[in-house]
């Protein structure tokens with residue numbers, strides 16, 4: 436698929452004019468990997484319609500740049516390109532794929548600072564966190580460059596002497612990937628690293644709010660020498676997304692769909708995949724309990740909650756969402772938490788030094804968080820601090836603590852996705868577990884206790900894919916990340932992250948004398 440040359444020229448001029456002005460002012464030294472076209476079959480291509488959609492900085496509403504608004508036609512071209520590339524990519528050796536992933540990792544590391552700054556501009560997260568995400572994201576490329584060479588088969592004991600029976604692992608084919616705005620880099624590398632290691636090719640559709648980070652990754656993949664068509668990026672506005680997503684799920688050329696995002700959209704994609712019986716990986720929303728028992732170190736629990744709550748202004752799927760504190764330490768914990776929030780949170784533009792809490796991603800998300808707080812307070816919760824919109828700008832919310840929250844209040848029932856801590860006091864371990872498990876979500880959970888028996892009992896009983904025990908920061912490339920219940924299917928990261936991108940092929944060797 437090629438763009439008309441005149442049109443292409445206009446776009447390129449437009450690109451350098453629009454992007455450079457916005458990016459220069461923010462200390463981005465190399466704008467070479469900032470693209471506004473999608474990346475299909477190794478080419479940078481505009482939307483067939485010529486349309487662009489704007490990407491704004493949530494800290495100030497400034498337009499960072501504009502990106503191709505692609506639809507079904509371009510998505511089909513990307514799927515075709517990935518399908519063609521798969522025919523040769525799956526025949527490469529694990530060592531070759533490992534080397535290319537390693538090179539991709541090296542380039543991401545080399546451009547870490549610019550990638551982080553670009554991420555701040557489109558996502559609003561504080562620069563120090565954006566740097567952290569680039570390291571976390573690149574770690575998946577490094578990890579899977581190593582795991583690529585450790586995809587093993589099995590020889591089983593045959594029940595008869597005339598046959599030998601072997602299982603080998605084969606790549607599934609083209610993998611569709613739909614990713615969210617809250618981790619614009621790592622949610623792509625966590626999937627693409629595993630897919631490429633296994634021998635799959637991919638089509639990525641990033642969120643409307645954060646396409647630049649995805650396009651930058653594609654540019655670095657190209658520079659790393661990853662062949663055309665192995666990684667493709669289709670950008671689309673929210674209006675075009677449903678049609679793009681539907682094709683990514685239904686195309687006969689697609690073998691599997693891998694999604695990180697809300698539970699609602701995850702269920703829709705699961706349905707769309709049923710018709711073609713696709714492989715599916717779903718990393719969906721959470722509603723993480725954070726339990727502080729009487730035996731806990733209150734100091735450690737406060738430190739853990741600060742990390743588990745305020746990272747990305749509370750907009751992470753593993754954010755602590757329901758805080759349960761045992762009555763013996765409740766008041767002490769609350770006082771220490773209030774002091775920590777007052778001293779450690781600095782709300783503002785993520786590009787400014789010292790800022791620890793950036794804006795929410797957009798005005799709609801801010802309204803949602805505001806409504807959750809208002810409704811929870813109207814039902815009887817008390818505001819200890821914060822509770823409303825912050826004066827730093829249109830998308831900022833005050834770090835907030837609510838007490839007296841109960842299970843039927845909105846702040847406990849829903850994933851808040853904002854810098855709000857709702858707290859409930861409890862009496863017994865049994866009561867805490869009952870409350871913690873009373874949700875259809877089961878992604879992360881956290882608890883603090885120094886009682887060894889209690890640690891085992893609670894760790895086994897919490898209904899969640901992941902549990903932080905005396906720890907608020909649990910993510911790493913080496914671990915199996917994922918949920919149970921309506922929080923998802925499958926695991927990303929660790930050696931298990933490759934499983935969904937391969938299938939077991941049974942080979943039966945007969946006629947053996």
Ligand code: NAP
Nearest residue numbers: 614615641642643673676677680696697700718719720752
């Ligand atoms: P979202 O609305 O589900 O969006 C995620 C992605 O899905 C975006 O690329 C979005 O594109 C796309 N999308 C939306 N509607 C679609 C449709 N009909 N068909 C195909 N694709 C569609 O979620 P979000 O608000 O961006 O992200 C927040 C959610 O993600 C939270 O619930 C959070 O817990 C979850 N999350 C989970 C994990 C995990 O690992 N479990 C990690 C991070 C986030 P547009 O941007 O164009 O709408």
